[in-house]
Amino acid sequence: MTAMLTVSIWHNVTRDPQGRHAGFSGFTPGDQMVKVFTYDTPATGGSPADIAEDAFAAFNDARLSDEAAGLARQYRARALRSVSVGDMVVVGETALTVCSAGFARLRGTFTPVRVHEHGTHPIE
Numbered sequence: 001m002t003a004m005l006t007v008s009i010w011h012n013v014t015r016d017p018q019g020r021h022a023g024f025s026g027f028t029p030g031d032q033m034v035k036v037f038t039y040d041t042p043a044t045g046g047s048p049a050d051i052a053e054d055a056f057a058a059f060n061d062a063r064l065s066d067e068a069a070g071l072a073r074q075y076r077a078r079a080l081r082s083v084s085v086g087d088m089v090v091v092g093e094t095a096l097t098v099c100s101a102g103f104a105r106l107r108g109t110f111t112p113v114r115v116h117e118h119g120t121h122p123i124e
Contacts, residue, residue, distance in 0.1 A: 003043040005092040007055055009075075011036050011120040012086040013113065023086030027097035029108025033088055034115050034122050036080050039071055048094035052103050055091075059083045081119025 010033040012023025023031060037059075041051060058068040059075050060082045083089070087098045088106065095106035114122040 004040040005043045005051065006038060006040055007051060008035055008090045009037040009055065009059065009083060010034060010088040010090065013115045013117065013120055024084060025086065026099065027086050027088065031110050032113045033110045034113055034120050036120060036123060037075055037078065038123060048091035048096060049103050051091045052089040052096045055089050056083050056098065078121055079119065080121065
């Protein structure tokens, strides 16, 4: 039996004092995050960053394998926006924030919230 890892996608919904989305500038400790999607993937020895890259590609309409295309269809069926800078991909126990180029390990904490807004719909 193949070991599995749970992957979860979190959207950053933090707003600045003027009401604009602040997460697009990058993750800041304490940002408000909404868990929007979860799936299991085989633990095949790829690094958490490699798995996060695959998730980023799947949820940003890149050219995909059949399996990834199926996940992308499920993601889009929930009317979710693309994964963007400031969002977070959690692979197993490793939380990675989306940067302008690649990912960084989560530094600090975040505030989990349940907010519905255009392109962001909480699960669980």
